[in-house]
Amino acid sequence: MSDLPQPNDALLWYLAAPYSKSADLEARTMEIDRAAAWLWGRGIVCYSPITHTHRIANHLGDHRNSEFWVSRDKVFWPRCDGLIALLLDGWRESAGMAEEFSWFKASGKRLCKMTADPYGLWAWMLLR
Numbered sequence: 540m541s542d543l544p545q546p547n548d549a550l551l552w553y554l555a556a557p558y559s560k561s562a563d564l565e566a567r568t569m570e571i572d573r574a575a576a577w578l579w580g581r582g583i584v585c586y587s588p589i590t591h592t593h594r595i596a597n598h599l600g601d602h603r604n605s606e607f608w609v610s611r612d613k614v615f616w617p618r619c620d621g622l623i624a625l626l627l628d629g630w631r632e633s634a635g636m637a638e639e640f641s642w643f644k645a646s647g648k649r650l651c652k653m654t655a656d657p658y659g660l661w662a663w664m665l666l667r
Contacts (some may be wrong), residue, residue, distance in 0.1 A: 542621070542649045546582030550620040550649075554578070554587040555639045557629035559605045567627070574625050574653060586619060588612045605635045616642055621649030 544552055554575055561567035568589055575587040592608065612635075622643040630636055643650055 543651055544578070544583040544621070544623065548583070550584070551618060552578070552583060552585040553615060553619040553622045553639070553643070554585045554590075554625060554653075555622055555636045556587070556589055556625035557627055557633035557636055558589050559608075559635065560629050560632065570627055571625060578623070585623065586615050588615070609635050609638055612639070613642075616646075619643075619648070621651070624650070624652040626652050626654040 544550070554571070556567075556571045556574070558564070558567055558571070571587060571589045575585055575590045578585045588608065592611070596608075616639070622639060624630065624636060624640060640650070
């Protein structure tokens, strides 16, 4: 079986993406939503913490407290079969993504990355 997500593979993927340091959180959320929708549209089921909690953060008024959000997202980590790292601007500096990646790697779960190509399509690349 490939480590890359496959359509209808009955796995749950965790979509990690840089967020709290973004200058425009609404635009960043839309980028992440598009990636999650692309996955779902191809039969790859993912939990996207930004897609699923950005609107909740609107009600709490606290978008940039990475420690607060990661503490809640950790509940989902053991339930997911692998991590897809969405390589948007800022991913290397993202403390949240670093913690997510470290946990998934230490747990022996599948790891891959997702990046946009110059034509606006999405391409898969394996991390390990």
